[in-house]
Amino acid sequence: MKKAGSATDPLWYKDAVIYELHVRAFQDSNGDGIGDFPGLMSRLDYLQDLGVTCIWLLPFFPSPLRDDGYDIANYNDVNPSYGTLNDFKLVLDAAHQRNMQVLIELVINHTSDQHPWFQAARLAPPGSPERNMYVWSDTDKLYEGVRIIFTDTEKSNWTWDEVAKQYYWHRFFSHQPDLNFDNPRVMEEVLNAMRFWMDMGVDGLRLDAIPYLVERDGTSCENVPETHVKIKEIRAVMDAEYSNRLVLAEANMWPADVRPYFGDGDECQMAFHFPLMPRMYMALRQEDRLPITDIMAQTPDIPPSCQWGIFLRNHDELTLEMVTDDERDYMYYAYSADPRMRINVGIRRRLAPLVDNNRRRIELLNSLLLSFPGTPIMYYGDEIGMGDNIYLGDRNGVRTPMQWNSDRNAGFSTAVPARLYFPVILDPIYGYQAINVEAQLSDQSSLLHWTRNMIALRKLFQVFGRGTLEFLSPANRKVLAYIRHYEGPDGHSETVLCVANLSRFAQAALLDLKQYESMVPVEMLGYVPFPPITDQPYAITLNPYSFFWLELQPAMEAPQPPIPISDEEAAEIALHPIDVPQTAATQPDVSRAVVPDAS
Numbered sequence: 272m273k274k275a276g277s278a279t280d281p282l283w284y285k286d287a288v289i290y291e292l293h294v295r296a297f298q299d300s301n302g303d304g305i306g307d308f309p310g311l312m313s314r315l316d317y318l319q320d321l322g323v324t325c326i327w328l329l330p331f332f333p334s335p336l337r338d339d340g341y342d343i344a345n346y347n348d349v350n351p352s353y354g355t356l357n358d359f360k361l362v363l364d365a366a367h368q369r370n371m372q373v374l375i376e377l378v379i380n381h382t383s384d385q386h387p388w389f390q391a392a393r394l395a396p397p398g399s400p401e402r403n404m405y406v407w408s409d410t411d412k413l414y415e416g417v418r419i420i421f422t423d424t425e426k427s428n429w430t431w432d433e434v435a436k437q438y439y440w441h442r443f444f445s446h447q448p449d450l451n452f453d454n455p456r457v458m459e460e461v462l463n464a465m466r467f468w469m470d471m472g473v474d475g476l477r478l479d480a481i482p483y484l485v486e487r488d489g490t491s492c493e494n495v496p497e498t499h500v501k502i503k504e505i506r507a508v509m510d511a512e513y514s515n516r517l518v519l520a521e522a523n524m525w526p527a528d529v530r531p532y533f534g535d536g537d538e539c540q541m542a543f544h545f546p547l548m549p550r551m552y553m554a555l556r557q558e559d560r561l562p563i564t565d566i567m568a569q570t571p572d573i574p575p576s577c578q579w580g581i582f583l584r585n586h587d588e589l590t591l592e593m594v595t596d597d598e599r600d601y602m603y604y605a606y607s608a609d610p611r612m613r614i615n616v617g618i619r620r621r622l623a624p625l626v627d628n629n630r631r632r633i634e635l636l637n638s639l640l641l642s643f644p645g646t647p648i649m650y651y652g653d654e655i656g657m658g659d660n661i662y663l664g665d666r667n668g669v670r671t672p673m674q675w676n677s678d679r680n681a682g683f684s685t686a687v688p689a690r691l692y693f694p695v696i697l698d699p700i701y702g703y704q705a706i707n708v709e710a711q712l713s714d715q716s717s718l719l720h721w722t723r724n725m726i727a728l729r730k731l732f733q734v735f736g737r738g739t740l741e742f743l744s745p746a747n748r749k750v751l752a753y754i755r756h757y758e759g760p761d762g763h764s765e766t767v768l769c770v771a772n773l774s775r776f777a778q779a780a781l782l783d784l785k786q787y788e789s790m791v792p793v794e795m796l797g798y799v800p801f802p803p804i805t806d807q808p809y810a811i812t813l814n815p816y817s818f819f820w821l822e823l824q825p826a827m828e829a830p831q832p833p834i835p836i837s838d839e840e841a842a843e844i845a846l847h848p849i850d851v852p853q854t855a856a857t858q859p860d861v862s863r864a865v866v867p868d869a870s
């Protein structure tokens with residue numbers, strides 16, 4: 272018997288809205304200055320209200336925390352700072368009760384040098400299975416030319432070990448030795464770790480840094496065929512023993528190199544779309560849609576069961592590895608005026624500061640995130656426009672405590688402030704007194720309310736997670752326009768026209784919509800019908816950085832509100848019939864229409 276995950280639909284990840292968070296940063300329950308699972312438990316209602324359907328937890332395993340937990344010292348336990356294994360299980364079950372799936376990390380490329388396997392390996396004789404859990408060499412000339420990833424801290428992919436009297440291989444920090452996938456014991460251990468968490472009911476695993484699993488001399492040691500064999504093996508075991516589970520590939524590669532991580536639908540069901548991300552920022556800054564349409568044109572089709580994971584920001588630097596040299600120069604120039612904002616090959620800033628705290632730009636980027644093909648992944652704190660602290664080391668500036676209210680430590684912890692794992696953001700613009708959940712909940716026009724409404728709206732239409740994408744090509748390149756289309760299994764279909772103005776000035780564009788002649792575009796936030804489409808170019812005007820999501824409906828049907836209105840509203844409408852379209856059109860808050868969980 273296969274063990275089923277919490278979702279009922281095996282393709283649940285296609286309709287998901289994922290929220291990425293670190294338990295350490297979310298809520299501290301016991302006043303030690305470190306977020307923990309009981310704290311997260313107390314914030315699940317918040318996540319449910321926000322409308323996200325899946326929580327991605329950054330690594331929470333025992334670890335010396337020299338790479339924020341990606342340096343694992345024990346795969347099958349919880350770091351005691353965050354609580355116990357049982358605390359984790361309680362959160363997992365409580366998330367499932369709220370119909371939320373839980374995605375965790377399976378970091379299999381490397382461990383911490385404090386992992387007992389590494390400590391044993393150093394002492395074991397060369398050539399023994401214990402030593403061979405990792406990749407060793409007598410010379411640091413093996414695999415010469417393989418690029419270094421953490422360019423700011425590492426000089427080589429090899430580090431000499433005084434105890435073993437050999438070099439060990441590491442693609443990341445020197446305290447993170449790479450596991451040796453040529454040793455069958457490594458795969459056994461990886462599968463044990465997978466089973467440990469999947470048996471408990473975890474719905475998905477993010478496979479960290481998988482392009483680097485297997486090394487082969489004379490290659491870049493990235494994406495080698497043997498690596499794909501290993502991932503297929505993991506997937507096969509998962510499919511044989513579990514149902515409705517997910518593996519998500521972290522492969523920071525060009526689209527053509529990521530494509531093989533989907534296999535024939537027999538590797539990862541999901542993979543991040545890394546190259547799209549910087550190009551959204553580039554298109555915005557250049558006020559030109561080309562960077563986006565260009566990378567999407569280079570994005571290959573993927574098997575029907577597969578899905579892209581798309582994001583604006585995450586816990587790492589905004590990586591600029593998957594852009595050309597010119598594009599990288601431009602991004603550094605446009606988005607990181609202060610050199611402290613840069614790290615490795617990227618920019619360590621959060622969404623709001625990247626766009627100068629401009630609400631319309633934040634909304635525009637989110638509207639793309641929520642309407643492009645794939646599953647959107649939001650980074651904690653970005654829904655309220657949190658800031659960053661570029662004076663913290665490494666990528667820690669974007670990992671500061673969640674800002675819940677204007678009490679001490681932003682409501683994150685009752686500890687004395689000096690004890691917090693990282694200081695809360697304090698500056699006058701992004702500080703917790705200005706930016707916090709409580710204030711934004713009480714403000715109907717806050718970014719938090721806006722985000723919640725957009726998530727709710729997206730979830731009413733499967734087209735966003737499952738539909739096709741086709742770009743229109745209006746002469747005005749400051750306007751990005753695309754059609755999403757989905758044919759459901761039951762003959763029901765959805766067609767949505769998205770139009771976005773990438774410019775800081777108002778724009779007009781003529782769209783060729785002949786194909787949809789006589790249909791009526793209905794603005795989806797307010798359910799407001801626009802003029803019907805004719806055989807002539809369709810004229811559309813947009814405010815600076817504004818966007819429309821327009822459902823194309825047959826003329827007869829338009830417009831039908833998705834959900835019946837309340838009696839009070841009906842009475843209101845009866846009293847003021849003429850105000851109705853006006854009110855609906857100008858009301859950014861659609862909570863009445865879409866929020867009371869429509870599913």
Ligand code: GLC
Pocket residue numbers: 338341342378443479480521586587
């Ligand atoms: C992934 C993680 C990153 C980590 C690295 C090494 O890229 O996202 O945070 O430092 O792997 O484990």
Ligand code: CA
Pocket residue numbers: 299300301302303304305306307352
């Ligand atoms: Ca704590």
